[in-house]
Amino acid sequence: MDDIAYSFAGAKDVINAYGEFVAAIADIPATRLLGRAPEGMNSSGDSQQQDWSKRIKAMQTLELGPCLDRADIYLVQSALGKAEPSASYAFAPLDIETDKERAERFAKQMEAADKLAGLNAMPEQAFNRGIQSLMIAEGYLPELEAALSEIPDDERYGIVADPSVDDPTEGGGPDSTGAGGSGSETEPPVRVAANxxxxxxxxxxxxLLNAGELVDWAQGLGVKTNPADQLHVTVLYSKQPVDPMAMGEGWSSDPDGGLVIKAGGPRALERFGEGALVLQFASWSLQSRHNEMVQAGASHDWPDYLPHVTISYEAPADLDLEAIKPYAGELRFGPEIFEPLDPDWKSKIAEA
Structure with missing residues (x-):
């Protein structure tokens, strides 16, 4: 009788190779099919999970979706008793979004919305409705939909009513000649909309909220500056009379309505007029807001709008601007302030 010895050395490698072969044929990551940890140095398995999610998404869109579209025609009508063209469905998310990823996505969406608002590419009411729908669909603010549903549409979407529609002052009164009366010697008061x-x-x-930093920098150059509490950036200088309410309001992610110009970016020191020294900077938000108000009927007496802060009106004539590196620190501005235009404003500024 002979004894035969069997060796199973290498069997695990054979099984693993077979499992990887099956995973490749099935187009399923081996980490999911075999339930094993990702292999390789510093490998987290994220890439395999992303590939798997893309695969499932493609199957949902290209294979399952068309089947559901055909079946829903009958299923929805059977369930509701009538066809519902607006009915839709959505697949559950394949991944669980982390708080950090959700916050980053929200920040990017709001940044894109801020830029879109400045383009004036759509009516304000449509934009408001779209932003509200986005917030509701993403679930950023709990109970937002319920709260908005209790607000009238004109208040919810910022709809301005036409005062000429259903105007009680236009005809129908006993003293109105249009109503068959003898007419009144005094005209009825003109109705003015609340807005x-x-x-x-x-x-x-x-x-400029942090004006002290800019003042310290300029005085270090020997410049006699304007008082810190008078430093500002002009958004609009309109000699043309306009309705302030028609200018709307600037969109800002700051709850206090402020605006922050980050450190760095395009900056320049320039002389305006007689002795005025200004710090120019680039700001898409200020530029678009200015354009928005000009399009609403305001005027602008210069060829271009250049966001700037006037540092001084008595800059030394021998100050070599070419040799000075412009102030590159952060600029923090407060909310928009509306005031009647004062033609004699310059005489009221005292040098610091």
């Missing part, structure tokens, strides 16, 4: 205001020359600006 209207007397047109006037308008000045809109934002105060």
């Amino acid at each position: 209207d205001a007397t047109p006037r020359p308008l000045y809109v600006y934002r105060k």
Whole structure:
């Protein structure tokens, strides 16, 4: 009788190789099919999971979706008793979003919305509705949909009613000749919508909240500066009388309505007029807001709008601007301030 010895050395490698072969044929990551940890140095398995999610998404869109579309025609009508063209479905998310990823996505969406608002590419009411739908669909603010449903549409979407529609002052009164009366010697008062205001020359600006930092920098160059509490950026200087209410309001992610110009970016020191020294900087938000108000009827007396802060009105004539590196620190501005335009504003500024 002979004894035969069997060796199973290498059997595990054979089984693993077979498992990987099956995973490749099935187009399923081996980490999911075999339930094993990802292999390789510093491998987290994220890439395999992303590939698997893409595969499932493609199957949902290209294979399962068309089947559901055909079946829903009958299923929805059977369940509701009538066809519902607006009915839709959505697949559950394949991954669980982390708090960090959700916050980053929200920040990017709001940044894109901020830029879109400045383009004036759509009516304000449509934009408001779209933003509200986005917030509801993403579930960023609990109970938002319920709260908005209790608000009238004109208030919810910022719809301005036409005062000429259903105007009680237009006919129908006993003293109105249009109603068959003898007429009144005094005309009925003109109805003014609640959102209207007397047109006037308008000045809109934002105060520089951290003006002390800019003042210290400029005085270090030997420049006699304007007082820190008077440093600001002009958003609009309109000699044309306009209705302030028609200018709307600037969109800001800051709850206090402020605006922050991050450190760095395009900056320049320039002389304006007689002795004025200004710090120019680039700001898409200020540029688009200015354009928005000009399109709403305001005027602008210069060829271009250049966001800037006037540092001084008595800059030394021998100050070599080419040799000075412009102030590159952060600029923090407060909310927009609307004021009647003061033609004599310059005489009221005292040098610091």
